[in-house]
Every structure is written in structure tokens, then in C-alpha cells.
Amino acid sequence: MSGTRQVGIVLVSHSGPVAESVAELARGLAAGGVTAPVAPAGGLPNGGLGTSAELIGRAAASVDRGAGVAVLVDLGSAVLTVKAMLAEGDELPEDTRLVDAPFVEGAV
Template identity: 65%
Template sequence: MQAEAPAGRVGVVLVSHSRAVAESAAALAGALVGTGDPAPVAPAGGLPDGSIGTSAELVRRAVASADEGAGVVVLCDMGSAVLTVKALLTEKEFATVRIADAPFVEGAVAAVVTASAGGDMTAVLAAADDARTYRKL
């Protein structure tokens, strides 16, 4: 009997009303990891035609892309992005997906850095949430 392969790292999905915002935040978070081997991070921004909005189908694709078997943390920018993800969380295929209650950019960076270092779902969610307390003054 073969041993089951270990799960990969926690993936991160960034859901924004804007494709450009989601893609830029994903690129920034990946670049700030510093190891050259960031955890999977996938943007899900805008509608399929490129306009502003939130698409459940793009979120589904991004989750599938970021999932290495250790779960996926989703960060949302606001409003309907949050509602779309919450609706998807009720589906069976989203059983290992969690939404982070965190600031979008700071939370994304903290989540990707923590996931890249091998943090589990609890650690990645905590890091994203902790980003809320980063003081600028």
C-alpha cells in the first residue's frame, strides 16, 4: 500500500471587483515572499468580459488553481465579492476554503508569506487577520 502524498501549501485567492486590482495584489504578495517560491496565489477580479464586478465562475477557477490540497484562504475587497464567496462556501467543493476577515492588500501579503513558509490554514488566517492591526503612524 502506497502512502498518500502530503498536501501542498495553503493557497490564497484574491477576489476584487477589478481584474487589475486582483492581479496587482497577487503579484505584489508573491513578490514580497522573498524566497522565489511563493505559495499559490490566484486573482479572481472583475467579470469574465473584463468589466467591473464579481464572478462566481472566476472565483471557482481561482480556487481550483490555488488548491494544492491544504485548503485555500480567500480575501475579498468589499461588498458583492464577500457575498459571492460566502455563497460559494456552502458548496461541497468549497469545504476546505475559508474567507479571511482581513484588509485586502495587507492581508494578502501576510497570507501569502505565511502560506509560503508552510503555515497551515489556521496560521494563514491568523496572519491575514493580524494585518488589520498594522499601524502606519
């Protein structure tokens, strides 16, 4: 699939381990099939609970394959962080969208 435009997925959780686990689950349920690029963005840079614009931006850049980035979040304040980043206009790849979907089910 090299060179193919894909939508990337970023999973924003207040907990690093939760974001990583949901990303692993989504990849695992693909049963070895082709998957969209998925990146977790959980917790704070120091490992604490919370959301980090820095981690979200890095994760979005890592999954950007030219067709946009879908961002799923776990709780309300993560929504606020992503909306603020989208309003800035230069912190996330072009065509990044906040997706209104359940965190785990939406990732899968």
C-alpha cells in the same frame, strides 16, 4: 516543494487589474522565497467591474494544494458572492475559508 500540501490564496476584487496587481505585489515581496500559490479572481469574465463565481471557482481550483484555500475579498458584495459559494458546498475546494483580513495586507 513538489508534493507538499499548501494553503492556496485567492484574491477576489471587483477589478481584474487590482486583483492581479495585489497578487503580483504579494509574490514580489516574498523576494524570491517560497510562496503559497496565489491566484487573482477579479472583475467579470467580460473584463467589466464586479465579481464572478465562475472566476472565483476557477482561481480556487488552480491554487488548491490539499491544505485548503484562503479567500480574501476587497468589498462587501464580494463577501456575499463567496459566502453564497461556500453555502452551495460544491463550488469551491474542500476547506476553503473566507478570511476576514485587509485585502492588500492580508495577501502579503
